Amino acid sequence: MDTINSSDFNYIRDLVRRHSAIALEADKAYLVETRLAPLARQAGLASLQELIGLLRIQPTHPLHRQVVEAITTHETSFFRDIHPFDALKNTILPALLTRRHSSLTIWCAACSSGQEPFSIAMLVREHFPALVARQIRIIATDLSGAILARAREGLYSQIEINRGLPAALLTRYFDKQGLHWRIKSEIRRMVEFQQSNLAEPWPLMPPADLVFMRNVLIYFDVDTKKAILSRVRNILKPDGYLFLGSSETTLNLDTAFQPISLGKSTCYQLRQSKTP
Amino acid sequence: MAVLIVDDSRAMRSLLRHILKDAGFAVIEASDGQEALECLQRCREIDLVLVDWNMPGMDGYAFIRAVRAAPAYHEVRLMMVTAEAEIEQVSRALAAGADEYIMKPFTRDAVLEKLKLLGILPH
The missing domain is CATH 1.10.155.10 (Chemotaxis receptor methyltransferase CheR, N-terminal domain)
Structure with a gap:
């Protein structure tokens, strides 16, 4: 070495x-x-x-x-740290479906090789099929063009497939290709991948109902974290939700966000917004 | 909590035993499906069985069908641990009553994450 x-x-x-x-x-x-x-x-x-x-x-x-x-490029896996996905299924998506009559926008920032946005897409298809028909935009961004090219392919090794993905979802949403597994186009089509550096000006983003920005703020210094959270505030809808990694927080960085406990996970909402 | 490992490969049993003991489980071992059924009869504390597919005598698929046909074991969770890596086999194992499926080769983290999916380990 x-x-x-x-x-x-x-x-x-x-x-x-x-x-x-x-x-x-x-x-x-x-x-x-x-x-x-x-x-x-x-x-x-x-x-x-x-x-x-x-x-x-x-x-x-x-x-x-x-x-x-x-x-x-950071580690990821399907349904990593399951609690935010449980919150999505049990509380957030049912609440948003009641409140919204138009399409929903979900942004996965620092999506790496795509397991997080594809996990959300599978969850939606499994539990909220009406939402698929009504339109849901899942936008997934990452700094790395190379990792985004992998994500767009939706092709995973057996080691990656073994990690965190329930076998029942493997049988429904993947095809075997040689030694690898490719996620079916019905799931791949639900996710739009874009290259974006969180620390630089962002591309034009639609207002988001939900932002997944997990395990990425920890790599930035305090000023950059504050700048990123301030921009999240601008694109998050007033009653939208922000998920950070389990070791991350908005505390001491941005007072506009308040933590909300949903099951075993914590997410953040803007202070003036209604809780679910 | 006790876990039964069923595999005809001593090396594979040893690998899984280390992973599971490090995670705090009591471990029992069997080298084929028939021996595993006898273990289940003898030891009522077994909550989870990790079972290989291809073994001499009763294979893992027949073992899962036998366990699921016995009401006494309906709470026992079953995970297939196998080199069989085709969609059809995963589907067959799930249809027979397997709760989860992991393909060899696997990492330690992959095994532990599957146990979390089964609710056997906390997230």
Whole structure:
């Protein structure tokens, strides 16, 4: 395994911060090594040091973007931390269906390889088939073009399929393709994927009934977290819902949000809005 | 809570035993379906069975059908743990009464997440 010296680590840390506003902590050298060593090999370079040397002398090389994407791609799985999905099924979607007579918009920010938006799409199709007919927009964004290309394919390894996906849903919504599993087009069609960097100006987003922004704020510094939450506030409908990761909170960042307990999960609503 | 592991591969039983013991379960082992039925008769504390499909003698599919035909075991949860990785087999196992299905090879996290899906481990 290539090891990284402090000068090279600081160079990568600055590069990632400039392009994504993600703040790598000082103890993340192992992450840089494990994520970038394969990238160096793919690029035909002998070592991590050689990769960083190339980045330093060619500031516009496409590898800059690939490095940022490799570092900022995060783990995901189907129905990860099941409680927000339970809240969606038991409380939020029934409440929104009662209140809304037009289509619903759900935004999954930092969707990685697509398991989260596809989990929502399967949940809707299983439990709220009328909503599918009435139109539901599930918009899924991520910083990484490479990971979005994977998500659009909807093709998963057996290791990924084994994680968190109930077997009954596997039989209903996936087809086997060689050693992989492809999610059926009826689910794939429900999700629109777009590339977007949370730390930069966002593309035009429709007002959202529900925002899933889980396990991503933790990577940003406080000012960036505040800026992102402020923009979420602008696109969230007054009675909409925001889900963060289970270790994340709006507390001390944005007083406009109040936590709401729904079953075993916590979500956030704007203070003037009605609770379900 | 006790878990019964049914697999003719000693290595596979050992792998699952480590995962389950680390998660706090008591573990019982059997190497085929018939032996597993005898374990169920002997030990009423078994809440979950992880069962391979292909085994000599009574295979996992026949075992699941036998368990689901016996009202005494209707609360026992059954998870197929197998290298059989086609939709038709997953569907057959579920139709026979399996509660979950995991394909070999699997990771430790995948096993634990399936136990959460079954409500056997807390999320």
